[in-house]
Amino acid sequence: MSVLSTGTSALLAFQRALGTVSHNVANVNTEGYSRQRVDLEARPGQNVGAGYVGSGVSIQKLQRLADGLNFARQADSSGELGRLKQLSTYADRLDGLFSNSSTGLATPWSNFYGTVKGVVSEPGSSIARGAMLDSADQLAARFRAMDSQLTSMGTESDQRLAAQVDVANQLATEIAKLNEQITTSGSNASPDLIDQRDLRIDKLAALTGAQVVPQDDGALNVFSGGQALVLGARAGKLTLAQDPYRADRKVLSMDTPGGVVKLPSGSLSGEIGGLLEFRERVLDPARADLGRMATAFAVSMNTQNRAGVDYTGAAGADLFSIVPPPVNANALNTGTASFAASITDVSALKGSDVELRFNAGTWSAFRSGTGQALTMTGTGTAASPLVVEGVSLVVSGAAANGDKFTLRPTSEAAGSLQLIQKDPNKIAAASxxxxxxxxxxxxxxxxxxxxxxxxxxxxxxxxxxxxxxxxxxxxxxxxxxxxxxxxxxxxxxxxxxxxxxxxxxxxxxxxxxTPAKSTDNSNARLLAALDDKTVLDGGTMGMTTGLSRITSRIGSDSANAQMNLEAQQVLHDQITAERDSVSGVNLDEEAADMLRYQQAYQAAAQVISAADTMFQTLLGAVRR
Incomplete structure (x- = not known):
């Protein structure tokens, strides 16, 4: 009986080992699968007087081959890789928009100032004047087209953000359910369940970034940027709440028992973090810079055209129109205050959003996003308007303590630029x-x-x-x-x-x-020189240089994002290779194990056969 028992234990152990090898082979291409191995141990021997005789083999445990440290590194890497993929993809598209001659400003900008020089050469020519207005209309249209493209990119990124938030919430829910199943199973939790949980955590990390904190009961808590996405069997919920300043924008928030809480900028990594970073640190500044260029162009051209006289002998009028800077009230304001804003100093324009706060009867200004205090003068009346970074603000209504507003000096400017002067005779070329x-x-x-x-x-x-x-x-x-x-x-x-x-x-x-039909070109020469006139950054930079700087900065951002992505991809591939070396299924190794266990199984069967022969011999002896 001892021989039969020993052989049976071996047969069962090698059968389980063969089943495990088969399971590994079957899941060689299963995403997130970790190789499994049956660990065997000898049964305690039996004392037969002369010593101990072995009693066979038993299965110690079914081991899941995985490295917890590598898993944590993989989650970190997946988050950073996801962030850089989104940032690089959208930044590259933005770079293409600005740098391509078919979509950028460089060509229509150069063409326009070329036609202005044509008016300088022939100030009395209706053909030259008409060409200048045509190119002016084309340049304004290009500003509007670029702004429309930026708006579309913002809408697209917002839609993708909403979709990825839904996916992240679904993954968090599935992780919480798997946590519950694993903790219920205790130490006997299925390795396949653990694989499924780790795979979902890695996918969640790619969307939000993840810091994984193991718990004593086998659960894994998942955090991102200090926010709890999964706590044991409970999943957090990300949501997109209404921006209190802008009806066209959603902000990332966390749905908590106490209500919806807005998450600070940069709190999440992964694809969601990359989308938010692109929107706030690349797209919004690019749109503001484009609007600053449109504002500087329109204001400078209008001011200079008003300084001369047109072909009819009348004082020059505005050539372009542009909307005034919008000032958006916070949805939680309790006062009735509103603002009328206008550009008063192009050289002081920064383009970045400004937050206006009213406390204790005093207005103060801060840089949106950073909270940096800004210099602001005036009281807000028509006689003494508030002035901050080149924008004049006249307050109407009554503000309440704690009221907040956001001034967007140039973000809407490029999309509103229009040529309003269609008569070639209204070009004020003459002094x-x-x-x-x-x-x-x-x-x-x-x-x-x-x-x-x-x-x-x-x-x-x-x-x-x-x-x-x-x-x-x-x-x-x-x-x-x-x-x-x-x-x-x-x-x-x-x-x-x-x-x-x-x-x-x-x-x-x-x-x-100066009489009508004058061929004087004094003011036309000044119009033609506006592209290089230092009207930006406190009167230190010309508009053509400013335009080149925008294109260069966006190109640099795109190149840096791509370079960082390539570097992170190399690191991620290394981490993945390290995981595969431990957890990946090697078919050659599994084939060798299968042959080894198959031979052992056959040998165990021979042991049982020998035991049967012994038993039959014993029965035959008894019958005689």
Whole structure:
């Protein structure tokens, strides 16, 4: 009987081992499967007086071959890889939009200023003026098209974000259920259940990032950015809540028993984190920068065109229209305050969103996202508007303590840019004034740039006489003496004139209105030079340089994201290879194990056969 028992134990053990090998082979291509192995141990021997005789073999345990440290590294890597994939994909598309000559601004920008130079060459040509307006319309249309593309990318990323949040919630729910099944099973939990849980955790990590915390009962808690996504058998729920400042945007939140809680920016990694990072750190700044360029272009062109006179002899008017900066109230505000915003200083424009807060009767400004305090002047009245980063704000209504608003200085500008002047004769190519120098002048002063400062009053202007009493004082049409400051223009009621050189006592200039159909190109030359005029960043950077810098920055962001993605992919492949070396199924190794266990099974069968022969011999002896 001892031989039979020993052989039977071997037969059962090798049968289980063969079943495990078969299970490994069957799951060689199953995602997330970890190789299993049957660990055998000898049964305790029996004391037969002369010593101990072995009693066979038993199955110690079914072992799942996996490395917990490698699993944690894989979860971290999956989160970072997911983040970089989304960031790189969308950043590359954004780079293509700005850098491609068919979709970017460089070509229509260059074409427009080329046609302005055509008006400089032929200020009286209706063909040259018409070409300038056509190219202006095309440039405005390109600004709008690019803004539309950016808006579409934002909508697409938001839709993908919503879809990935649903998937993440489903995975968290499945992980919680598997935690419950595994903890219920205790130490006898199926390795296949553990594989299923680890696979879902890895997929969740790719979406949100994950830090895995093992529990004593066998459960795994999953956190991301400090947020609990899975706690034992309970799953958290991500949701997209309404942005309190913008009706067109959702913000990532966590659904808690106490209500929906907005998650801080950058709290999650993975694909969801990558989508949020693209939206907040790449797309929004790109749209704001594009709007800043559109604003600077429109304001500069309008200001310069108003400074001259058109082909009809009238003061120049605006060529472009652009919407004023929107100011959005927080949905939780209790006051009735609202704002009317306007651009007053292009050189001070930053483009980034500004948060306005009202507390204790005082307005203050902060950079949205970072909370950096910003300088703001004024009281908010029409006579003393609030001014922050080149934007003037007039408050109406009554604000309550704690009310908040978000100022978006340029984010809507590019999409609203329109050419509003369709008449080629309305291009103000000529200087508004013609200046005659008295032949008896002793100084070397000469008239410089002249411009219209008040179109309404300029309509009735005819002539003006400027007489210098001495080098520092002058009169206009015999009026009261005024102080002349070198470098500062002389200002009339509707015009201004710069003075180049140094005047002396008795010098005089006679100013007259530039007539209709003038072929003067003084103001057209100034229009043509606006692309390089330093109107951005406090008057240190021209618009063409600013445009190149936007394209360069977006290209750099895309290249960095791609480079980081490639590096992370190499690291992830290494981690995956390390996992496969421990947990992956090797068919050659399994084939060798199968042959070995098959031979052992056959040998165990022979032991049972021998035991049967012994038993039959014993029975035969008894019968005789």
């Amino acid at each position: 508004p004034l013609t200046a005659k120098i008295d032949t008896t002048n002793l100084g070397n002063a000469k008239p410089g740039t002249m411009q219209v400062t008040d179109a309404t009053q300029f309509a009735s202007f005819t002539t003006a006489q400027i007489d210098f009493i001495d080098a520092t004082h002058y009169t206009i049409d015999g009026g009261a003496p005024q102080v002349f400051t070198p470098g500062q223009p002389i200002a009339g009621t509707s015009w201004s004139m710069a003075v180049d050189g140094t005047p002396e006592a008795g010098d005089s200039f006679t100013l007259s209105r």
